[in-house]
C-alpha cells in the first residue's frame with residue numbers, strides 16, 4: 611500500500627505481513643512506522659492498496675467497528691481525562707472496545723495487574739509519572755484481550771527495571787496475539803521480537819527474523835535460532851540495522 615500526506619510519501623508500495631508473535635518495526639525518524647501502525651489500527655486508510663486485518667480483507671465501515679473490538683493500540687501519545695482515576699480510564703477503554711458491562715471491571719483489573727498498576731487504581735491519571743502513564747497505556751491496549759496489539763514505542767519513558775518487566779510482558783502478549791511494536795531501541799528488538807521489519811523513507815528494507823538481521827553485516831546466514839550463530843543482543847541488532855540504514859543510529 612501507499613500513503614501520502616500532500617506531497618510527502620509516507621509509505622511507498624509497502625507490502626508486509628504480521629504473523630502471531632512479536633514483530634519489531636525499526637527505522638529512523640520519519641520512516642513511516644507510526645503511519646503503518648495507524649493503518650493497522652484502522653485509524654487511517656491507504657491511498658492505494660489494501661490492509662487485511664485478522665483475515666478480513668479491506669473491511670468496510672461496519673466490519674471495521676467489529677474489528678476494532680479485537681485490536682489493542684498504544685499510540686505514541688494518548689489522550690485522557692486527567693481527573694479520571696486509573697481504573698476509570700481503563701474501564702472506559704474497555705467500554706470503547708465494547709467489552710460487556712458485566713466484565714469491564716474485572717478485565718480492567720486484570721490488565722492493570724499485568725502492568726503492576728493495580729495498587730494505583732484509584733490514583734488520578736493527571737497525577738501519574740511518565741512511566742506509570744505508559745504502563746496504564748499498555749493496560750488500556752490489552753483490556754479487550756486483543757488478537758492484534760499495536761505498540762508505538764512502548765518502552766519510552768520507562769526506567770531500566772520497568773523496561774525489563776515490559777519485555778517479559780510483551781513476549782507473553784506475543785504468545786497469544788500478533789504484536790507489532792515500533793521502537794528505536796535495539797535492545798528491545800533483541801530481547802522481545804521474533805521478527806523485524808526495517809522501514810526507511812517509507813520503503814521496506816528488510817523483513818526477517820532477528821537472527822537474520824544480526825547476520826547481515828557478515829553476509830552470512832544466521833545459526834539456528836541464533837544459537838550457534840551470532841549472539842543476539844542490542845549491539846548485533848544495531849549492527850544489522852546500520853548495515854541497512856547507514857549512519858542513522860538506533861539507541862541501545
Ligand SMILES: Nc1ncnc2c1ncn2[C@@H]1O[C@H](COP(=O)(O)OP(=O)(O)OP(=O)(O)O)[C@@H](O)[C@H]1O
Nearest residue numbers: 615618619620637638639640641642643644645646
Ligand atoms: N499528519 C501529517 N501530515 C503531514 N506529514 C506527515 C503527517 N504525519 C506524518 N507525516 C510525514 O510522514 C512521514 C512518516 O511519518 P511517521 O510519523 O509515520 O514516521 P515514524 O517512522 O513514525 O517517525 P518517528 O520515529 O519520528 O516517530 C514523515 O515524513 C512525516 O513528516
